[in-house]
Amino acid sequence: MCGLAGYLEYQSTRIKPEILLSNMTNTITHRGPDDSGVWYCSRTGIGLAHRRLSIVDLSSSGHQPMQAANGRYVIVFNGEIYNHNKLRAELEQVGQAPTWRGHSDTETLLASFEAWGIETTLLRCIGMFAIALWDKQTQILTLARDRIGEKPLYYGWQGDTFLFGSELKAIKAHPAFRASIDRNALCLYVRHNYIPAPYSIYQGIAKLTPGCILSISRQQREPDIKTYWSGAEIATQGKARLFTGTAEDAVTALESLLKDAIGQQMMADVPLGAFLSGGIDSSTVVALMQAQASRPVKTFSIGFHDDLYNEAPHAKAIAQYLGTDHTELYVTPDDGIAIIPRLPTLYDEPFADSSQIPTLLVSSLARQHVTVSLSGDAGDELFAGYNRYPITANVWNRLSHIPRPLRQLTANAITGISPTSWNRIAAALQGVIPAFKQWKNLGEKLHKGASAMVSKSSADLYLSMTSFWDNPSSLVIGGVEPPTFLTGNMPALDSLSTVECMMALDLLSYLPDDILCKVDRAAMGISLESRVPFLDHRVVEFAWSLPMEYKLREGQTKWALRQVLYRHVPKTLIERPKWGFGVPIDNWLRGSLRDWAENLLDETRLQQEGYFNPAPIRQKWAEHLSGKRNWQHHLWIVLMFNAWLENEKHSL
Numbered sequence: 001m002c003g004l005a006g007y008l009e010y011q012s013t014r015i016k017p018e019i020l021l022s023n024m025t026n027t028i029t030h031r032g033p034d035d036s037g038v039w040y041c042s043r044t045g046i047g048l049a050h051r052r053l054s055i056v057d058l059s060s061s062g063h064q065p066m067q068a069a070n071g072r073y074v075i076v077f078n079g080e081i082y083n084h085n086k087l088r089a090e091l092e093q094v095g096q097a098p099t100w101r102g103h104s105d106t107e108t109l110l111a112s113f114e115a116w117g118i119e120t121t122l123l124r125c126i127g128m129f130a131i132a133l134w135d136k137q138t139q140i141l142t143l144a145r146d147r148i149g150e151k152p153l154y155y156g157w158q159g160d161t162f163l164f165g166s167e168l169k170a171i172k173a174h175p176a177f178r179a180s181i182d183r184n185a186l187c188l189y190v191r192h193n194y195i196p197a198p199y200s201i202y203q204g205i206a207k208l209t210p211g212c213i214l215s216i217s218r219q220q221r222e223p224d225i226k227t228y229w230s231g232a233e234i235a236t237q238g239k240a241r242l243f244t245g246t247a248e249d250a251v252t253a254l255e256s257l258l259k260d261a262i263g264q265q266m267m268a269d270v271p272l273g274a275f276l277s278g279g280i281d282s283s284t285v286v287a288l289m290q291a292q293a294s295r296p297v298k299t300f301s302i303g304f305h306d307d308l309y310n311e312a313p314h315a316k317a318i319a320q321y322l323g324t325d326h327t328e329l330y331v332t333p334d335d336g337i338a339i340i341p342r343l344p345t346l347y348d349e350p351f352a353d354s355s356q357i358p359t360l361l362v363s364s365l366a367r368q369h370v371t372v373s374l375s376g377d378a379g380d381e382l383f384a385g386y387n388r389y390p391i392t393a394n395v396w397n398r399l400s401h402i403p404r405p406l407r408q409l410t411a412n413a414i415t416g417i418s419p420t421s422w423n424r425i426a427a428a429l430q431g432v433i434p435a436f437k438q439w440k441n442l443g444e445k446l447h448k449g450a451s452a453m454v455s456k457s458s459a460d461l462y463l464s465m466t467s468f469w470d471n472p473s474s475l476v477i478g479g480v481e482p483p484t485f486l487t488g489n490m491p492a493l494d495s496l497s498t499v500e501c502m503m504a505l506d507l508l509s510y511l512p513d514d515i516l517c518k519v520d521r522a523a524m525g526i527s528l529e530s531r532v533p534f535l536d537h538r539v540v541e542f543a544w545s546l547p548m549e550y551k552l553r554e555g556q557t558k559w560a561l562r563q564v565l566y567r568h569v570p571k572t573l574i575e576r577p578k579w580g581f582g583v584p585i586d587n588w589l590r591g592s593l594r595d596w597a598e599n600l601l602d603e604t605r606l607q608q609e610g611y612f613n614p615a616p617i618r619q620k621w622a623e624h625l626s627g628k629r630n631w632q633h634h635l636w637i638v639l640m641f642n643a644w645l646e647n648e649k650h651s652l
Helices: 017-026 084-093 105-116 118-124 168-172 183-192 231-240 247-265 280-292 312-322 333-338 340-347 356-367 379-383 388-399 404-415 419-429 434-438 442-452 458-465 498-524 537-545 559-566 585-590 594-600 603-609 614-626 632-651
Strands: 002-009 035-041 046-052 073-081 127-135 140-145 154-158 161-165 212-216 224-227 272-275 298-304 325-331 372-374 529-531
Touching: 002 017, 002 073, 002 127, 002 168, 017 035, 017 046, 017 168, 046 073, 046 127, 073 105, 084 105, 105 118, 105 127, 118 140, 118 212, 154 168, 161 168, 183 498, 183 632, 231 498, 231 537, 247 280, 247 537, 247 559, 272 280, 272 356, 280 312, 280 372, 280 379, 280 559, 298 312, 298 356, 312 325, 325 356, 333 340, 333 356, 333 585, 340 356, 340 498, 340 632, 356 498, 379 498, 379 537, 379 559, 388 458, 388 498, 458 498, 498 529, 585 594, 585 614, 585 632, 594 614, 594 632, 603 614, 603 632, 614 632
Parallel strands: 272 298, 272 372, 298 325, 372 529
Antiparallel strands: 002 046, 002 161, 035 046, 073 127, 127 140, 140 212, 154 161, 212 224
16 A cells, blocks of 8 residues: 655656655655655656555565566556456466566556556456556556545646646645636535545546546647446446345355455455454454454454444454454544544545544554554445435335425425424334334434425435535535536436435445545555455445345345354344444534634634635524534534635645
């Protein structure tokens, strides 16, 4: 796991290229504290730079930038190719292997590019990666990103210089950087709490979409972008070629695939462990790790003294049953609040998924003991684990038969009762209707649902359910919301059901742009490599081939995945209502964070900065402080932008 940066220029700067490239990667030393390197060709104006976190082949043989044995290619690479030893064996079998200098996957990639070409090699790879490859022969720069988007990669022209890097801070270190804030991208941020690809917070700088290869040269300024693997196509192809075996066959096949994926991802020359929350996904990963390990797997979880957020006892019970070497840390509100000032620098652009806080805390805990940690991310997107999937589908099945005017009346009736009052009603009914015990913040959910009741389609309903500020253009001054996979650029998913369509859209946007971004920045911010076994593309493709009844069965989510876990862990340790991985931001904003928030939400400040319309923000802030409403998500979005903006002023 590493960090990369570089540029392709028409006219060199006054700064020596070696110094300039080092300056770029010095901003991302956290991604690779073990080694660094630069390479520059004055004739063609291409520069590559790298920071290395040594995981496989700790020797100097893994140093980057690395040149191919025949001298044609130069590469900087961030990620891991889990099947690279198999690729080496295939090259050796057909007599196309060079004399190996070491056993790094970077060297394997270069040899594979020579033998099979770029796209064919990437399709053979099992892994996560962001790659910058210079072809000396054709003088073409190629950027590539893994299938789902585990590893980040930004790029864009700034004047006559094409910049690229693992993080925006590396790009910003180049003197050609002049990008200004993109108010249209800001609209997307306030809707989703993240900025979806291909957009970034800066005009002229983009994120490379997952599963894509970008080619560019000094003769061709306009990047040529090709999709080599499409999540949308995998979803529709899976639906067209459904798994035909029995339910037991499906569970066995899934277990075998996961076991192989996890076994490959346990490859490392450094200490390795896993995050364990005690939920279905992380428990499955840990169970299959322990089944293949010769010693107790190191597992990590954090706990909170607030029972509404504390999963540590569940994780501890799973760890004790499996016999892992478990470490848990109970954190206080002060621990969480203390890392908030680090978030703007860590995430580089506005990012407001507040679970970034516990993610950074558990990553910091793990890094004290290991260099690599496996996680259970993506289980929800692949096996229909989010409650919003069946809820949205069921709601739409009922709503679509009701005239919209009548739906509007019903929505008005729901919102006529405050969320606090709905919560009191739910609390009173818990003794009579046990199902109410599973609903936290029922009032907020009802109000959220009410706002979605007037949707025109299931896609419109899903957009409403996954939005925070519903009308971003009215909040962002001078901003117009650009199209995304959810609005205007939706891929062809007509063959999918409502739930399947939602899962596909999450695979394309929410997963890479929120979940994976959150984990990558938190883990790499403290030099920890995080791996996601569920995102082995073989697992992804198999999951999409499973009939929906193997995912949602009799109201139970992730059915097939649960059956795999039940083969290793008693059901009694697993079955409980789904929890989110969060922190009590709502209470913090009324308490320890109140002064900090008030400063960032000050009306005069908002007016002077000129990005947001202050009125709706101030109204929500007042309602939140009074306890009348819980606007933590809406407010956190504004707070994280303003904190980022404050940091931006001091960094430029």
